[in-house]
Amino acid sequence: MLEKLKSILPFDDKQWNQYASYFKRIQVPAKKVLIQEGEISKKAFFIEKGCIRVWFNKDGKDVTFQFFFENERVSSVESFKKNIPSIVTLETIEPSTLWVIDKQDMDQIMRDGFEIPKVREKLIDTLFDRNIHYMKHCLSFIRDTPQQRYLHLLETQPQIIQRIPQHYIASYLGITTVHLSRVKSKLLKGK
Amino acid sequence: MLEKLKSILPFDDKQWNQYASYFKRIQVPAKKVLIQEGEISKKAFFIEKGCIRVWFNKDGKDVTFQFFFENERVSSVESFKKNIPSIVTLETIEPSTLWVIDKQDMDQIMRDGFEIPKVREKLIDTLFDRNIHYMKHCLSFIRDTPQQRYLHLLETQPQIIQRIPQHYIASYLGITTVHLSRVKSKLLKGK
DNA sequence: TGAATTTGATAACATATGTTATCGCTTGCC
DNA sequence: GGCAAGCGATAACATATGTTATCAAATTCA
Structure with a gap:
């Protein structure tokens, strides 16, 4: 190991x-x-x-x-x-x-x-x-908006999105959990 | 030298x-x-x-x-x-x-x-x-708001505020020139 | 010196993000 | 099994910040 x-x-x-x-x-x-x-x-x-x-x-x-x-x-x-x-x-x-x-x-x-x-x-x-x-x-x-940072995370470190509770991810992105929810739902609705 | x-x-x-x-x-x-x-x-x-x-x-x-x-x-x-x-x-x-x-x-x-x-x-x-x-x-x-970042700059690197044109400082702080103007004027008016 | 450019302030409006509250779904635990 | 806590979605409203436009002062440069 x-x-x-x-x-x-x-x-x-x-x-x-x-x-x-x-x-x-x-x-x-x-x-x-x-x-x-x-x-x-x-x-x-x-x-x-x-x-x-x-x-x-x-x-x-x-x-x-x-x-x-x-x-x-x-x-x-x-x-x-x-x-x-x-x-x-x-x-x-x-x-x-x-x-x-x-x-x-x-x-x-x-x-x-x-x-x-x-x-x-x-x-x-x-x-x-x-x-x-x-x-x-x-x-x-x-340079980037929270949405861009979220997408970038999805691309480059998907294990973060998968394994980590969302409220930790939100603060990591510099936003609130509420706003992260909004960002995600906006992305689902075809941007 | x-x-x-x-x-x-x-x-x-x-x-x-x-x-x-x-x-x-x-x-x-x-x-x-x-x-x-x-x-x-x-x-x-x-x-x-x-x-x-x-x-x-x-x-x-x-x-x-x-x-x-x-x-x-x-x-x-x-x-x-x-x-x-x-x-x-x-x-x-x-x-x-x-x-x-x-x-x-x-x-x-x-x-x-x-x-x-x-x-x-x-x-x-x-x-x-x-x-x-x-x-x-x-x-x-x-962690910090643009206003806090501006104040921190004033404390720790006053030469930046003094020597550098404001629009460069604004983008360094991650905000627009318009907003930096607002921040400064808010600070002048006794916060 | 005078015109052009740069710089900074401000206003009005648009958008992004935060705050608080509520709801339902899961999960862990006794 | 059922309760409590954790988690995530959503709505309504408040605040922060961006955008565009205008103006005045300072600076640059021919």
Whole structure:
């Protein structure tokens, strides 16, 4: 099951023997908070099964920022990297199977990884990709209407539409559940 | 004038002697397009004097995505890094003095830089910082009203309000010029 | 200097989106 | 089985924001 992790961090087998023990497999129920907003994150997660929602607080309401699924890594990046309080909460949506690693161990892996050209390339690529992803996400809020964002989601990440309760999707799109309903019904009626 | 660049890329003096010649100083007028949307970017810029606007096309209208000022580096990141067509246009707003470097040379510097722990740290930090910046920028579109975004801009980047024509600011905030006028006048009238 | 362009304010109206409330359908749980 | 909670649709109304048009001031440039 760490196969996917190996493709993300392409160390050789010898090194993986050392690192494998850093990761612990845990089972968590739905709606379990993994990292709380305001807390300094000391852990990172890799999802074997299930999904995780990243959200933040807006006047008492929770607003979804991102979803993560199988074979993805999740952490409160800025908190994890910089030892500052997290601006987001990480919470499971479904009962999930996760691999968890402590910051200390992860830092070790990162330090080692940046010494090895192949791993380094991969890590840098990942950072750039994340950058591009956030950039495009921003851009879609400036450029596209909620309806366009919904359609785009349908095309590019149908599993979100299928697996995630609609009120989470609505806040992810930056609108209310009521308006998402309207958008969907407008689309059904042939636009 | 490369002093600022040295703090961003903390090589030792010997190496800088080699790299300094990679950068060329150019003077460009206002409204000069540096990189065109759709074009594969082969250059990166460092601003000595002036400012640059990053924008993209929305149904024929231009929508501003970011502003850059003195001592900042600008490039079409994803295009520059991945050799793909740029999704944004880079254009000066004021007459500017820039330092320009070719992709090939920049790649060389990056390759060398990642071998040197001190420089590597700085580069990775920069990537994370950019990530956090985009994340927060996204977040402000989901969480805040245009008025809140305007006030936030006033607090954190007053030079944008002062130096940049209002219609660029409006599209940067994701609203029309008409609405920005409304927001400002509402704020003047004591909210 | 004077004409053309850019910039910003405002009004009137149109559309998009939020708010609150209600209803019915599902789901989980005792 | 039945109740409570969660979820999604819809309606009516309120507010925010966009669109188009007009005007005045500032700026640019020949």
